[in-house]
Amino acid sequence: MAVMRRIAHLDMDAFFASVELLRYPQLKGLPVVIGGGRRREDDVLGRMRTLEPEREWTSADLADIPVAAFPRLRAYTGRGVITTATYAARVFGVGSAMGVMKAAKLCPDAILLPVDFEQYRHYSRTFKDIVRDIAPIVEDRGVDEIYIDFTDVPGGQREGGKSLARLIQKTITDHTGLTCSIGVAPNKLLAKMASELNKPNGISILYEHDLQRNIWPLACRKINGIGPKADEKLQAHGIHTIGDLAAKERDWLMQHFGKSYGAWLCDAAHGRDERPVVTESEPVSMSRETTFDKDLHVVHDRAALGAIFTRLCQQVAADLQRKGYVGKTIGIKLRFDNFQSVTRDQTIDHYTANPMEIRHVGGLCLKRVDMKRRLRLLGVRVGALVKAGTDEAFTTDAAKSDELPRESPPSKEPHHEQADLF
DNA sequence: TCTGGGGTCCTAGGACCC
DNA sequence: TCTGGGGTCCTAGGACCC
Numbered sequence: 150m151a152v153m154r155r156i157a158h159l160d161m162d163a164f165f166a167s168v169e170l171l172r173y174p175q176l177k178g179l180p181v182v183i184g185g186g187r188r189r190e191d192d193v194l195g196r197m198r199t200l201e202p203e204r205e206w207t208s209a210d211l212a213d214i215p216v217a218a219f220p221r222l223r224a225y226t227g228r229g230v231i232t233t234a235t236y237a238a239r240v241f242g243v244g245s246a247m248g249v250m251k252a253a254k255l256c257p258d259a260i261l262l263p264v265d266f267e268q269y270r271h272y273s274r275t276f277k278d279i280v281r282d283i284a285p286i287v288e289d290r291g292v293d294e295i296y297i298d299f300t301d302v303p304g305g306q307r308e309g310g311k312s313l314a315r316l317i318q319k320t321i322t323d324h325t326g327l328t329c330s331i332g333v334a335p336n337k338l339l340a341k342m343a344s345e346l347n348k349p350n351g352i353s354i355l356y357e358h359d360l361q362r363n364i365w366p367l368a369c370r371k372i373n374g375i376g377p378k379a380d381e382k383l384q385a386h387g388i389h390t391i392g393d394l395a396a397k398e399r400d401w402l403m404q405h406f407g408k409s410y411g412a413w414l415c416d417a418a419h420g421r422d423e424r425p426v427v428t429e430s431e432p433v434s435m436s437r438e439t440t441f442d443k444d445l446h447v448v449h450d451r452a453a454l455g456a457i458f459t460r461l462c463q464q465v466a467a468d469l470q471r472k473g474y475v476g477k478t479i480g481i482k483l484r485f486d487n488f489q490s491v492t493r494d495q496t497i498d499h500y501t502a503n504p505m506e507i508r509h510v511g512g513l514c515l516k517r518v519d520m521k522r523r524l525r526l527l528g529v530r531v532g533a534l535v536k537a538g539t540d541e542a543f544t545t546d547a548a549k550s551d552e553l554p555r556e557s558p559p560s561k562e563p564h565h566e567q568a569d570l571f
Numbered sequence: 572t573c574t575g576g577g578g579t580c581c582t583a584g585g586a587c588c589c
Numbered sequence: 590t591c592t593g594g595g596g597t598c599c600t601a602g603g604a605c606c607c
Contacts, residue, residue, distance in 0.1 A: 186575080230575050245607090251572045264575090291578090376605045409581080438576060478599085488574070491600060527600040528576085 155217065155299040155310045156426060157284075157333045157534045158340035161276065161315070161508035162408035164293035165233040167327050168272050168485065169262050173219075174213050180238035180259035182222065185249050186229040186442070192263075193219055195412075206372035216260075223257035225249050228440060230266055269293075276321050276329070283317055294360075296337050298426040309333060309354040318352065338422035339364065341373045360420045365392030372417050382406070431534070432474065437464040437530025444486040447520040461529040462511060466504035469531060475542045476531035479510040483518060484526035492530075493517050498546035500535060507531060 161167070167181040170176055193214050197206045200218060213543075231252050234243045241256035252259070273292045281287050284305065286298035294456035297317075299305035305313050310333030322328055332343025334355035342364060343353040355363060369391055370380045386395050386405070394402075403411030416422065439461065445454055469475060479501075480494025493514035501507065511529050535541045 184575080228573085228575080232575080246574085248572055248574055251574090294607070335582065374605070378604060407582090433579065434577095436577065440575060480600090490602085494600065496599065526575090 152300060153306060153309075155305055155333055156335065156337050156340045156543070157297040157299050157310060157314060157317075157331055158337065158344040159295050159297060159329050159331045160344045160348075161281065161293040162330060163233055163235055164272075164327070165269055166235045166238075166262075166265065168269055169265075170235070171326055172268075173214070173262075174212055175214070175216055176260060177218070178237055178242060179216065179235070180243070180256050181235045181262060182231045182243055182249075182252060182259050182492060183233045183240050183262050183264055184229055184231040185225055185263060186227045186440075194315045219260040219262075221257065221451035222249065222253040222259045222261045225253055225261055227442060234259075262362055272327065272429075273327060275325055276327065279320050279324055280317055283320065284313065286426050288428060289430075296340065296426045309356060311352060311354050314352045314354075318350070318489050336420070336422040337424050337426070338373065338417060339420050342367065342371055345371065357420065361392070362418075364420060365390060365395060367391050369394055374417065376411070379406070379410075391418050431536075432472070433534060434476070434478075434530055434532035435465055435468050435472075435474065436528055436530035437461045437468070438482060438526060440484070440526045441524070444523035444525045446523050454524070457527055457529055458511070458515075458529070459508060461527065462508040463504045465529050465531055466502055466507055469534075470537075473537045474534045475502045475537045476534040477501065478532040479507055479514070480530045480532065481511050481514045481518075482526070482528035482530065483515075483524055485522040486525055487522060488525070489522075490526075493520055494532070495531070496533065499544075500533075500537075500542045502537065 166181050169181065169183060194206050194208065194211070196218055197204075197210075197214055206214075206505070227249070229249050231243060231245055231247045231249060233245055234252075238256060238259050241259070243252045243256050243259065249261070269292055277287060277289070277295060280295060280297060282364045284302045285299045286302075288296040290296060299310045299313055302313060304316075307313065314331040314333055316330060318331055328350040330344050330348045330351045330353075332346065332355065334340040334342045334343045335357055339355050339360075341571060343355040346353040346363070367390060368380075369375050369383050369453060370377075372391065374384070377378075382405075383389075383394065388397065394414060398416075399412065399414070399415040402414050405411065406414055439457060441457075447454065477500045478494050478496045480492055482490060482492045484490045495510055495514055497510060507529065
């Protein structure tokens with residue numbers, strides 16, 4: 150029998166929330182959401198020490214904490230969004246990326262837990278290692294998602310990939326107590342959609358000939374790469390399902406959505422996708438950003454802003470150094486109280502991971518912004534990365550050519566005095 | 572009820588070079 | 590004096606994803 154290209158997409162079910170349930174099994178079956186801001190004071194262990202000081206509460210006692218002691222959505226006041234919700238919480242319409250305050254209206258009694266990335270990264274590494282032991286060609290798609298190339302894995306062709314998917318699913322659950330959903334299809338595009346068809350803890354096998362029956366009835370939004378903007382435009386043209394999209398001429402799509410995106414839309418609707426499963430990639434940029442507890446005024450809150458800016462620069466620099474990268478494009482990002490964002494960046498003539506240098510160049514970028522409104526977010530980014538210690542990392546513009554390094558082009562923008570405060 | 576943080580990729584215009 | 594293309598780099602913004 151001919152070897153078929155079989156690609157799997159694996160998605161951990163309600164990942165962050167499920168990891169929390171391992172620590173707090175008493176919350177199983179209850180609506181729980183992860184998210185909100187920096188609310189460490191809601192730490193349940195701390196609360197128990199106040200409530201029952203006679204007992205020595207340690208991290209070994211997490212499962213003994215009564216449900217009543219957990220913070221509720223109702224009590225939340227700050228900013229922030231929901232990162233993950235348990236299926237019991239999703240019943241109320243609560244979902245990821247939703248503002249916490251909105252979620253509190255929908256389900257005030259849901260339990261709200263702070264995000265603990267340290268813990269999630271640990272389980273992320275664990276489940277990926279398990280998969281790589283079984284099927285080595287794995288592409289990282291974030292903390293809770295991967296693509297796996299089943300094509301040449303022994304047994305990867307059996308039942309279209311179903312038995313291998315079952316093995317991976319069972320091994321992950323046996324080792325971690327977590328469940329996942331897997332879709333197997335001829336390519337990444339269809340595998341991603343397949344993994345959504347049967348959640349949670351499901352497996353979906355898709356063949357090319359299933360396209361019309363299983364994919365075409367789905368909403369265009371289900372295609373990975375069609376977001377809210379593109380969907381709105383499609384809807385305006387009366388295109389609602391993937392089948393509607395497939396019925397459109399390639400030329401028509403290219404005319405209305407651009408040469409590149411239009412052609413891609415056409416291919417996607419017909420289930421065509423040749424992208425390989427990529428096992429390794431280099432980072433392009435690293436950044437740190439923070440949304441303030443309340444909007445800050447550039448003049449009135451300049452001390453606070455300056456301190457936050459310095460800290461962000463130190464964090465990015467530390468990230469770069471820890472991971473062994475240097476970059477030469479340094480930029481800042483601001484978000485105003487009306488949610489409008491601006492970015493400014495500047496490319497310097499050498500690579501760096503130095504916090505003071507990042508702060509200096511970032512400061513120059515900030516001077517180019519007209520601070521007409523209060524700020525809600527400040528971010529720092531370093532791009533054009535190369536590995537530290539390589540030959541390239543030591544090159545400067547002066548070394549690359551015999552010419553003197555060019556002066557940075559004169560800014561077209563006015564110089565804004567307020568930003569000098571940084 | 573205002574909307575996190577960390578990324579990638581694309582577009583488009585201008586500078587600059589050949 | 591006016592008129593070329595092609596290629597690369599830089600910058601700003603935006604769509605999209607997890």
